[in-house]
Amino acid sequence: MDWATKKFYYKIVDESGKVIGVVNEKLAELEEFITKSNLNVKSLKRTGPDNFLVEVTKEKGWLL
Numbered sequence: 001m002d003w004a005t006k007k008f009y010y011k012i013v014d015e016s017g018k019v020i021g022v023v024n025e026k027l028a029e030l031e032e033f034i035t036k037s038n039l040n041v042k043s044l045k046r047t048g049p050d051n052f053l054v055e056v057t058k059e060k061g062w063l064l
Contacts, residue, residue, distance in 0.1 A: 003026075003027050004026065004027070004028070005026065006026065006050075007024050007025055007026055008024070008025070008026075008027070008030075008050050008051065008052055009022065009023075009024050009050055009051045009052070010022065010023050010024075010025065010030050010051075010052045010053075010054050011047075011051070011052070011053050011054065012034075012039070012054045012056055013053065013054070013055055013056070014055075014056060014057075014058060015042075015055075015056075015057055015058075020056075030054070034054075034056065038058070038059040038062050039056040039057070039058055039059070039062070040056060040057045040058075040059070041054060041055070041056055042055040042056055042057050043055040
């Protein structure tokens with residue numbers, strides 16, 4: 001399996017470290033989710049074989 005076809009678990013945290021979501025998606029689907037959610041990826045760190053920590057910044061006026 002490669003990055004384009006395998007689903008990974010992505011824990012999404014905001015600037016303060018608060019978890020705002022967890023998704024099980026392919027990398028391209030994660031990018032689409034982030035864009036539609038008006039978020040910007042600050043960093044992406046692998047935390048396990050199938051797990052990543054995604055630090056994001058929120059657009060102005062963003063609400064959960």
